[in-house]
Amino acid sequence: MDVPVLALIVVAGASVAVAVPCLLLAFLCRRSRSSLKPLIHQRCRSSPSRPALPVSAPDTSSSWSLYGADAGACLQKLSLADLAAATGGFSPDNIIGDGSFGFVYRAVLPSGAAVAVKRLSGDGAAGAGNREFRAELEVLGSLSHPNLARLLGYCAAGRDRILVYELLERGSLDAWLHGEADEDGEALPWPARLRVARGAAAALAFLHHGRRPPVLHRDVKSSNVLLGEGFEAKLADFGLARIVRGSPAKSHVSTQAAGTAGYVAPEIWAGVGATAKADVYSFGVLVIEIVTGHRPSWPVKTKNGEKEVDMVDWAREKIGAGQASEIMDRRMGIGGQGKEMDEAKGLLEIAWQCTDSGQKNRPTMEEAVEMMNRI
DSSP states (O other), X not given: OOHHHHHHHHHHHHHHHHHHHHHHHHHHHHHHHHHHHHHHHHHHHTOTTSOOOOOOOOOTTTOOOSSTTTTTTTSEEOOHHXXXXXXXXXXXXXXXXXXXXXXXXEEEOTTSOEEEEEEEOOOOTTSHHHHHHHHHHHHHTTOOOTTBOOEEEEEEETTEEEEEEEXXXXXBHHHHHTTSSOTTOOOOOHHHHHHHHHHHHHHHHHHHHSSSSOEEOOOOOGGGEEEOTTOOEEEOOOTTOEEOOSOTTXXXXXXXXXXXXXXXXXXXXXXXXXXXXXXXXXXXXXXXXXXXXXXXXXXXXXXXXXXXXXXXXXXXXXXXXXXXXXXXXXXXXXXXXXXXXXXXXXXXXXXXXXXXXXXXXXXXXXXXXXXXXXX
């Protein structure tokens, strides 16, 4: 056989030997990808608690997901055009709330469903608004509890960072306690206040003890407690929240002060890292606010002409002296002795323990819930 012919046969045989395994490998990879896709789709489809939202085709040049195709797959990814249309072009007339990072709008989707759209400040990927966006996606994107506001979807396009939540028509606890929500001028009744306190406690107990790793909220306050139709409490705004490792009572997530004046635990101002006990303190302040009707950030003038005092100090002194009935919000309609008076006093006793200046002396949220169940 001629040498050129023999060389040609050898080259052809070598080519076949290389091509066959490559084709086989490609075939197996294709089958593997095909078998994974239905599993991912099925997992998201099995979550009935998340209503369907209109989803535009993703723009890969401007869209961004914290989770990629795995952990965030059940959150709906929306386009800026969809959300602009739903909010009337982010009209000021549709603003239902605001915060340090942006505005919240009431939006009506093409399906007719009403949602709350939180548009964070457009200060780019390095700004505080983007950090809040990432924090809320990381925390709420993986959690579900009856007393947590549900995150339904998100959008990240250009400088815009937007979160879409279930709409709670009764608004915030802050608005109800301080005269902005009830158009009839009627105060929030005691049974509703007790239910709200129980709901907020259940949400924090779940964050601290009901999941691993635990979550610290770090901004518990009345404006971050939203109310459903039956006055069920929904803890919201997780822009300052942090996921911690290890024991929530001992793990320090940051030495940077975070929170809202009046609610912040004293050790935070002292530069001690936030722990679950700081959330417990804020919860105690929230309970005092619920029962007394006083804003924690406003000082209290005990008598005409007397010096103004800190609300928490004022309340703790009265509770410790057995004078809790003197500081209750008279608009609740609780008078004299009875079941409701005992409940209110019991709730203030729990708040007194939660707002102890020494974090080691405060109960955990699990213990606080147990005490509330005995009221």
